[in-house]
Amino acid sequence: MAGKYSTWLAIHMLLRITERFTLIDQGARFLLYDSNALEVPYAPAPASVGRLIIYSSDLQLQILSKSKRIASDGTFQAAANISQQNYIILGEHEENYTVVFCPCESKCYETYQLIIQLPRTRLIGCAFHYAQSVHRNIQNHGLQDAYQNNELVRQILRQTMALAYVPSDQIRKLYYDCVKVQQNTVLKDFRKNLRNFFKYFESFWLKKIRQFCVFSESIRTNNGLEGLH
Structure with missing residues (x-):
């Protein structure tokens, strides 16, 4: 089982995301971050993080910026074979909306630190x-x-x-x-x-x-x- 999982992670690291999977139906940007990209738009991922992909459209980011509360959680059993977890962020703006999707290779501290960089935010547990x-x-x-x-x-x-x-x-x-x-x-x-x-x-x-x-x-x-x- 461990060998099979390692094989999937190796595939995940080599997987190239084509343009079709970086856009929403209207042709606007959807892919926000890919640690394998030649030009990483912001902080590069430490080696412990491995492959990290972040999806969020401009509209979703607008909702996130207006949200007074956000919640985040990772799903492990429902994650694709090529990732350890699907990490999502939910924004509360009149209603609850899923605003960020993150297929992650790792679940280490550095992964969450890279995804959530929100200054002046108070963390509250569940x-x-x-x-x-x-x-x-x-x-x-x-x-x-x-x-x-x-x-x-x-x-x-x-x-x-x-x-x-x-x-x-x-x-x-x-x-x-x-x-x-x-x-x-x-x-x-x-x-x-x-x-x-x-x-x-x-x-x-x-x-x-x-x-x-x-x-x-x-x-x-x-x-x-x-x-x-």
Whole structure:
């Protein structure tokens, strides 16, 4: 399987986009960026990014420029064989519109950095994906059975997920004073795994409070974007 995937990526790197696939039906430009182009219109792609193609028409860019909120997400299972993911950007301007399409060879940090270069923009996460990530780490830290069968453990872990709905300047204090402080009250069988889970939460999420906090936000999830997949 890995060999087959590598073959597809090699094809992707060599694939030449003909003019027919760079224009919309009216003959206007649609291809915005191709890392394989001889003259790259803006920042060249680092080697870690590999092949990156960005499609967006002038009309879509106009909608993007007028959007007060944008959302972005990658689809992996629905991606073409020659790319790891199809990354899309959605703009909210009266309604939701898909404004950018990006077939990507890589899903590394540099790929997203190259696609999204928006100064003076505040990043806000999705409350659903935050809770999903926390729950995955509940499982990874051996707490799934306790989460399902022990009321106190379940309460503590749900309180951790609920921190996303608290004002950002209160999250850290509430976490230490109201959530973590309960760890010594659970059964000894669960304490080690719970401590390790808290270490993960502190080293990752407590460093990104402004990103996962959705307090006072009118849009707290990217369900509209997910519906396009």
